[in-house]
Amino acid sequence: MEIIRTVEAMQRRSEQLRASGSTLALVPTMGYFHEGHLELMRVGRKRCHTLMVSIFVNPTQFGPGEDFKSYPRDEKGDLAEADSVGVDIAFVPNTDEMYSAGSQTTVHVGKLTTHLCGRSRPGHFDGVTTVVSKLFHITKPHVAVFGQKDYQQLAVIRRMVEDMKMDIEIVGVPIVRETDGLAMSSRNSYLSAHEKRSALSLRKSIQLAATMAKGGEQSATRIKEAVEKLIRSHSDTVIDYVAICDPHTLDEIDTLVGESLIALAVKVGKTRLIDNGLFGEPPSHE
Amino acid sequence: MEIIRTVEAMQRRSEQLRASGSTLALVPTMGYFHEGHLELMRVGRKRCHTLMVSIFVNPTQFGPGEDFKSYPRDEKGDLAEADSVGVDIAFVPNTDEMYSAGSQTTVHVGKLTTHLCGRSRPGHFDGVTTVVSKLFHITKPHVAVFGQKDYQQLAVIRRMVEDMKMDIEIVGVPIVRETDGLAMSSRNSYLSAHEKRSALSLRKSIQLAATMAKGGEQSATRIKEAVEKLIRSHSDTVIDYVAICDPHTLDEIDTLVGESLIALAVKVGKTRLIDNGLFGEPPSHE
Numbered sequence A, B: 001m002e003i004i005r006t007v008e009a010m011q012r013r014s015e016q017l018r019a020s021g022s023t024l025a026l027v028p029t030m031g032y033f034h035e036g037h038l039e040l041m042r043v044g045r046k047r048c049h050t051l052m053v054s055i056f057v058n059p060t061q062f063g064p065g066e067d068f069k070s071y072p073r074d075e076k077g078d079l080a081e082a083d084s085v086g087v088d089i090a091f092v093p094n095t096d097e098m099y100s101a102g103s104q105t106t107v108h109v110g111k112l113t114t115h116l117c118g119r120s121r122p123g124h125f126d127g128v129t130t131v132v133s134k135l136f137h138i139t140k141p142h143v144a145v146f147g148q149k150d151y152q153q154l155a156v157i158r159r160m161v162e163d164m165k166m167d168i169e170i171v172g173v174p175i176v177r178e179t180d181g182l183a184m185s186s187r188n189s190y191l192s193a194h195e196k197r198s199a200l201s202l203r204k205s206i207q208l209a210a211t212m213a214k215g216g217e218q219s220a221t222r223i224k225e226a227v228e229k230l231i232r233s234h235s236d237t238v239i240d241y242v243a244i245c246d247p248h249t250l251d252e253i254d255t256l257v258g259e260s261l262i263a264l265a266v267k268v269g270k271t272r273l274i275d276n277g278l279f280g281e282p283p284s285h286e
Helices: A007-019 A035-047 A075-084 A116-120 A124-139 A151-163 A186-190 A193-214 A220-232 B007-019 B035-047 B075-084 B116-120 B124-139 B151-163 B186-190 B193-214 B220-232
Strands: A002-004 A024-029 A050-055 A089-091 A105-109 A143-147 A169-173 A237-245 A260-268 A271-279 B002-004 B024-029 B050-055 B089-091 B105-109 B143-147 B169-173 B237-245 B260-268 B271-279
Touching (some): A007 A124, A007 B007, A024 A035, A035 A050, A035 A075, A035 A169, A050 A075, A050 A124, A075 A089, A105 A124, A105 B151, A124 A151, A143 A151, A193 A220, A193 A237, A193 A260, A193 A271, B002 B007, B007 B089, B035 B050, B050 B075, B075 B089, B105 B151, B116 B124, B116 B151, B116 B237, B124 B151, B151 B169, B151 B260, B193 B237, B220 B237, B220 B260
Parallel strands (some): A002 A089, A024 A050, A143 A169, B143 B169
Antiparallel strands (some): A105 B105, B237 B260
16 A cells, blocks of 8 residues: 655646546545444445545644544554555645645535534534545545545535536445444544443434334424433433434424434533434435 | 537546646636737647636626626637637536536635735635636646736635645736737726726836836835826726735735735726736845
């Protein structure tokens, strides 16, 4: 596996590969790999001749008081795992390489970023769309692979790619969960054994919403109330949001019509976790 | 000359050309060509195997009350002129092709856009950087050519390309002037014969600043005052701004140190004109 650390070298390598007829897939990550990341790589592996993974803990998508400094990092371990699933090129830039001195350009997606995590993490999605745009300009992929755990992030990136006419196919990959149901996340490493049990309330919430909808409940408000009650029954949980939305616009809904998205952000101890699931009937296409 | 009207077809054509080893130059324009545009094309012609020109009057860079609707258009004439200077591909999309339904993504450059035209045309540069980013993603050029008449636009685009790690060389081309000194502009077509005479005050202002600096004047304020007096002595002129700036940061300066930029925007009758020039000593590199 090649390791590339500069923008210039990465651009030259991608140009060379494209010119030789190779198709390129990119998996953009912040590192500290778990099974979720490896699954993204396996999907990318099947899609293109050349599989690239980027590892960059992007400072601009963390707010003040968030965990940028303590975010877990393990470059050596990550590179070994990437190699083991068939990654061809790891792009591992430092912050100076990604942000030029005097840098002042941002990519902003509008309405979609005002919902859910956008509300509790102002500026977060500008950081994401800006860095992902840069990574696309640097690695020049044909295909880029993202996880559905960050449902809103995936929706925002799809919107950006469509709006900005980027010639890149975005592939979403279903959430990978621990055997107990907890969605895989690098931040799970922060959790104590006790907190891990409380963290299961996120998964249970999604199951509860699905069960209620299946039983005929049509009121999003009543489902939200039941979910909030369930989460609060677990110790050390503070709800950031529970939202039931249109899966495309992310607008919150009052009444279930067809397939809906439940998205949650919950602080368990000091760790903010997110999870989501689609539930209810997808609209029939007659 | 090929004429391409869809994003999809343009991307496929550019991919094909790049894969065959062709280098691509783009001249992005709003059409209604004059000698200034043709000069950009001649420069692009020399730089790459394939010369592309885009013609698109971009609605998002016009403010409310500005001249989007009346902006002069002559597609047929433009295509003939482009052909005559050796353009290979004209990309001529319509607005629906450039802006998807529900489009909500913008590219924003910070401090550089707060000066000069950014102050009198809020949102203008977001429109420019957003559409130029899209044109880059669609036409995939190695080189893009811009005129120095829009000095701030060129500076903003250079900043965006550097910040966003776009793998594109930006080439600036000196202002082309009428024989009487008026900077070429599609908007000159709005001017009456009488207004054209008043419009010469812009060029004279740049000459006056250079003459004063050569004569030892170091106060930017005194130069500005003399220039404003000169412009006001011409009928039907309303000054939008006269600014003397650092040519890199576009910050206004009080005292000339090395090379300076004078930038002007003046309404002559109903037509807003801009012009600029570098003057004073460039810093010596000892």
